[in-house]
Amino acid sequence: MPVLSQLLTGKVISHEKLVEGFYRVRIAAESLARQAKPGQFALIRCSSTFDPLLRRPFSFHDIDAEAGTVSFLYQIRGKGTQLLSQIKEGEQLDIMGPLGKGFYLPEKPAKTVLVGGGIGVAPLLFLARTLKERGYSLTVLLGAATGEQVLCRQEFEALGAEVQVATDDGSQGHRGYVTDLLEKVLERIAVSLVYACGPWPMLKKVAVACRGKDVPCQVSLDRAMACGVGACLSCVCRTRRNGKNYARICREGPVFDSEEVLWDDE
Ligand SMILES: Cc1cc2nc3c(=O)[nH]c(=O)nc-3n(C[C@H](O)[C@H](O)[C@H](O)COP(=O)(O)OP(=O)(O)OC[C@H]3O[C@@H](n4cnc5c(N)ncnc54)[C@H](O)[C@@H]3O)c2cc1C
Ligand code: FES
Structure with missing residues (x-):
């Protein structure tokens, strides 16, 4: 219910x-x-x-x-x-x-990768804790502008996650995009499911990388909202969900399957 x-x-x-x-x-x-x-x-x-x-x-x-x-x-x-x-x-x-609707959690144990860009890490700790309780393996990829702004690294490590970091200025981890790390992980291990939250261009790259490897991906989208309950239509984005062109991020989302989102129609 x-x-x-x-x-x-x-x-x-x-x-x-x-x-x-x-x-x-x-x-x-x-x-x-x-x-x-x-x-x-x-x-x-x-x-x-x-x-x-x-x-x-x-x-x-x-x-x-x-x-x-x-x-x-x-x-x-x-x-x-x-x-x-x-x-x-x-x-x-x-x-x-x-x-809103949250992340889909697989029934069977799975190898999951969580990708957070900037403040997009916010929903991923609760998700990681829930996945961990179900015994799923966790790789967490964190992207930030600077090493100082890498958020929650210790919390993810305390959950037993393998954590990798990318920063724009190279002050911690890989210098470059967090999506570079994702591409390498997708080459290295058989991933069952990717979860991502962050800026739109990052999510689009994550979606493309996952499509290339045929790995399912759930993205949490972010839009300025007014009512938050589906009434005002201020938060719509273009999707293929249920054959409809538009979905309300507050009601049908904020989490979508990355294949449902029309990434070029922001
Ligand atoms: C489902 C959802 C979950 C979110 N979760 C978090 C979270 O966990 N932590 C967090 O820090 N933020 C989160 N956000 C974004 C957060 O809601 C906005 O940053 C906040 O509403 C800004 O309010 P403000 O009054 O400070 O800024 P405003 O004065 O309203 O706006 C300042 C500037 O930010 C822009 N802006 C406002 N809202 C957004 C937005 N949603 N996305 C992009 N740009 C925006 C405006 O256009 C303006 O340029 C989430 C947004 C959504 C839709
Ligand atoms: S914020 Fe009003 S419909 Fe989504």
């Missing part, structure tokens, strides 16, 4: 700056911690006022079901995320979720 999303208020348990411009906030929200699936997202009101008016979408980054907490990892982009970064421990946040 589909889980209905709820609007709730959660207390901020911790709020840390990981590196300039990147933050992680952990919120007490027992029902969300029970219900959210990897790849789903929540809408968060970023300040105690109605400015900005719209809640902002953030993927569930990590969940501690026992403690009843959910975490979000975010990068400051504009007014909403700037205001969010000023919220203090002990304050309350207004959250709506869980929303």
Whole structure:
């Protein structure tokens, strides 16, 4: 039975700056911690006022079901995320979720590769934890502008993942694109499934690499959203899903099979 999303208020348990411009906030929200699936997202009101008016979408980054907490990892982009970064421990946040369709999880043990570009790493930790619990093998490829901005490397390693890094400036790992690493991994091992989240050009390259090796790939897409529940059509992208030309990222996504997405029609 589909889980209905709820609007709730959660207390901020911790709020840390990981590196300039990147933050992680952990919120007490027992029902969300029970219900959210990897790849789903929540809408968060970023300040105690109605400015900005719209809640902002953030993927569930990590969940501690026992403690009843959910975490979000975010990068400051504009007014909403700037205001969010000023919220203090002990304050309350207004959250709506869980929303959208998450990642497909294979029934049988599989060799999975997770590819995160920049803040696109956000939904992958919860996914990695879930895959690990099911006994799947994990290779995690992280791309960032600089070594300092490589996020969550230790957390993935603690889950037993093989982690490889690519940075634009070469200050950590391979100098170049994270997709270079993916191409090599696809040559080296028989991968069952690739999961990716990051900027559109990266996702497009991931999709092409996977198609070339006939490896299924799930991508989490990112668009500015308004309602977040399928009513306003502000988040549509072109897909082949169900023979329809357009899909709402907030409702039919944010996770899609990479073969469904019409990559040249952003
Ligand atoms: C399903 C989903 C999950 C997301 N998960 C995360 C996450 O886990 N962590 C995270 O940091 N961000 C995530 N985002 C992006 C996040 O929602 C935006 O960065 C945020 O809404 C920006 O709000 P703002 O008020 O700070 O910026 P605004 O003032 O609204 O915008 C600042 C600038 O960023 C651009 N922008 C706004 N929203 C987006 C967007 N979604 N994608 C690309 N550019 C945008 C605007 O056009 C503008 O140029 C997610 C987006 C979606 C759709
Ligand atoms: S944000 Fe309104 S339909 Fe997706």
